[in-house]
Amino acid sequence: MKKRTNITNDIIKTTIGALKNNEFEVWYVENCYQAEEVFWKEIFAKEEHSTVSWGDSLTLHATGILPKLKDRDDVQLIETFGEHFTREEKMINRKKALLSDLFLTGSNAVTSNGQLINLDMVGNRVGGITYGPEKVVIFVGVNKIVESIDEGMKRVKEIAAPLNAKRHSEFKMPCQVTGQCMDCNSPDRICNVWTITEKAYPKGRIKVILIDEALGL
Ligand code: SF4
Numbered sequence: 001m002k003k004r005t006n007i008t009n010d011i012i013k014t015t016i017g018a019l020k021n022n023e024f025e026v027w028y029v030e031n032c033y034q035a036e037e038v039f040w041k042e043i044f045a046k047e048e049h050s051t052v053s054w055g056d057s058l059t060l061h062a063t064g065i066l067p068k069l070k071d072r073d074d075v076q077l078i079e080t081f082g083e084h085f086t087r088e089e090k091m092i093n094r095k096k097a098l099l100s101d102l103f104l105t106g107s108n109a110v111t112s113n114g115q116l117i118n119l120d121m122v123g124n125r126v127g128g129i130t131y132g133p134e135k136v137v138i139f140v141g142v143n144k145i146v147e148s149i150d151e152g153m154k155r156v157k158e159i160a161a162p163l164n165a166k167r168h169s170e171f172k173m174p175c176q177v178t179g180q181c182m183d184c185n186s187p188d189r190i191c192n193v194w195t196i197t198e199k200a201y202p203k204g205r206i207k208v209i210l211i212d213e214a215l216g217l
Helices: 009-021 032-046 058-063 065-071 087-097 124-130 149-166
Strands: 025-029 051-054 076-078 102-105 109-111 116-120 135-141 193-197 206-211
Touching: 009 025, 009 109, 009 206, 025 032, 032 058, 032 065, 032 135, 032 206, 051 087, 058 065, 058 135, 065 076, 076 087, 087 124, 102 124, 109 149, 116 124, 116 149, 124 135, 124 193
Parallel strands: 025 206, 051 076, 051 102, 102 135, 135 206
Antiparallel strands: 109 116, 116 193
């Protein structure tokens, strides 16, 4: 069932227009099933991709695309996560991912002015969005739309990061206990690198599939 958000149709329309104006290629779909369809038909099938990789994103996982990519023999999936890899192996793959043809991930926030806001621990996800992979696909729910960069950064630090910290029991951070950002000095701190993507460059390099659901953190 579709989850409710407080984002109005007008805000969604404004955001789509602003993203397009900022040179992103944009699709607006109702749910993860349609997002997956758009990915295969409108993006994956339109160009040759010998290598595909990803940066961690619950929204991307919700689409179910990754296991299907793994099963294909016409493309190499560079795996950046997985319990079968050591930390060192994952780090090596995350570097290789920066040279992939197609890089899939989510966004921590999207402003109604058409900017992407992201915060990383390692930097492999924001690295891939910024430079390296030929094409980038961002899967993002409308619940991530915010009015401004300030509001987006606040949302990421106050809501998304403490929730994300709880997903990582292998690390130790105070927000896992308090549920609030303590601007910590933990060696395991997951909040280290911010990026604001104001425009896609070259035009269309970054593709945004905006999903009319509340997804991710
Ligand atoms: S800065 Fe530290 S306390 Fe704050 S959200 Fe990030 S990991 Fe948690």
